[in-house]
Amino acid sequence: MRILVIEDSAPMRNSICRGLVREGFAVDTAEDGEAGLSLARNNPYDVLVLDLMLPLLDGHAVLAGLNNRASRPHVLMLTAKDGIQDRVQGLNEGADDYLVKPFAFAELVARVRALVRRRYGEHNSVLAVGPLEIEPTSRRALLDGKLLDLSVREFALLEYLVTRCGETVTREEIEDHIYGVDRLPLSNAVDSTICILRAKLGPSGKDLIRTRRGLGYVFAQAV
């Protein structure tokens, strides 16, 4: 999943970025509202982690700039203001969730995951499709109850395909959501990862992850 972190404090921005990458997200960052809004408008992010107090353009203005867009990412607002009025204002302006500083990093990750699930219409914290179970919180994938040994990138790709279960996902979409803007992969990195995933899924791997020639890949609903 692709996350954009807009935060002007360098220590906060860098730490959040590193932490979310470690959790398997593809993360881009911006240090002011203008740069952040530009990135958000031009890239398909799943979640925006948006600080309220930003230079050049504050969080409220960024939200306003994203409204009325068709594929608007979910927004998690970060702020040091904990007043009810501030929370209500943020939510009314389009934020999907609100986190008051200082916060536990684990809570940030949990809220981001919840927003990702909401974005794809999921209500459960465990994604189950046929014999496969994905536990995003613990970064575990189980096939017929057996734990799969997956790298961070492999898990992220499998998770993305499962959340888009039944839909054809193009290579470009996979690149956008799994890799950050600064980490453009080699042209066949997606295909290589798909191959590795199929191998680790075993005999049913090819049936679970199907190729749509010329279009992309689809995670089948049933084997």
Added chain:
Amino acid sequence: METKLPRPSTAKSIRSVLLSRLLVSTALVLLLAGLVVYFVVRRSLARQFDVNLQDRLQGLASLLFQEGDRLLFEFSDELMPEYARASEPDFFELRFEDGRPIERSDSLGGDNLIPPDMGTDAAFYWSLQLPGGRSGRALASVVEVHHLYPEEGPDRPQAARVLIVVARGVEERIAAEHTVLLSCLASAGVLLIILGVLTLRTVSHALAPANHLAQVLRSMDVNHLPQKLDFGPLPVELMPIAETTEELVRRLDGALQRERRTTANIAHELRTPISELVTVSEVALHEDEDPDAQREAIGTIRAVAWRMGRMVSSLLKLARLESEGLSANREQVDLAELVRAVHQGLVLARDGEGPQVVFELEGAEFPAATVDADPDALSIVVTNLLENAMHYSCSACAVTVGLEFDGEGAQLRIQNRAEGLDAKDLDRFSEPFWRKDRARSDQDHSGLGLSLARVLAERCGWSIDFALEQGLVSVTLGIPSA
């Protein structure tokens, strides 16, 4: 919860003071008036009594006649029954000048009416004890007896001179005086009651605006001070109180709002580095396999902690300056030299980076380019003002420092170009943590510099004025001559 101040036992009510003083004054006036009336009436009664005695004496004298050598006294009880009545009779006695008795009233009994030494007085009044123990008053007068036949020739005997004394009891007069006294007292009492009621109503009516003023102030919500107080129509005497109160409330509201903003800003500014410490440390705890990342995180934590420490120190310094007095060590300070030294220090701290600073120091041309000031305080103020200008100046612009001296003191002016400001921002320049761009404080700038400079300058008796003209911000530090 309403808090009432303890009222000292000596606290007095305007109403009670007015009422008591007015009533006491009225009572005294009425008492005085009553006494005056009483004594006037009493004197009048006494005079009337004496006139009556005089009439009675004349009446007795008119009954005296001389026929030849004989003296005739045509008195009868029927003619003058007052001398014969059984209860409270009057008295008379007639004597020759040599003291020989002539006639006396039966009411005298065995007593005599002998006047004290009359001297040369033709008539003599005196008070005496009458027979029977009654208080009385007597009149004695020597009269010439009329001849019965005045046509008698020159051989007629000389007219006899007779001492006539009449006396009456004063019971009626005393009773009348008592009646007058009681009437005066009763009238004064009734008047006092009527005036008291009228005074009470008048005082209540007069104090109604003051009560309304107190009611308006009492109903004010101290947590939400109104911008304008509606006192309604007020008398001229209360208008200064209302106007001053309104001004005080307005200023208090402004001060409370500034305090709330400052408190919120301080909380926000402190939360930010705390958030950084929490996030950086939590992420670093999971980076066991990346020692370089952990080392970098520790460095970041250290830098943030130092920044917090500097911010807290600045806040404490600001709080101390605002609450305590400043012990100034004044001496003659070369202001131009101090400004140059501050600038050099700032350039050194910035490793030579930052906007150019242009000095327009005229002080060097003047023989007395010094000010009488605390050098440490002056250095702190100048440092904060210049550092602020250098920080917010656009990178391609220069900061201008001007210095002027005149008979009234020195004026240090620092100008920098800063876009995006407007006139209404000037009032908030020296507010803690305020900045036009609402982003948090950056790594090197706490947002307290101008606040510190303002408070310190005020303590030292200096002035700091802000001005904005066409994107050019001017801060002028005024140091008066000693």
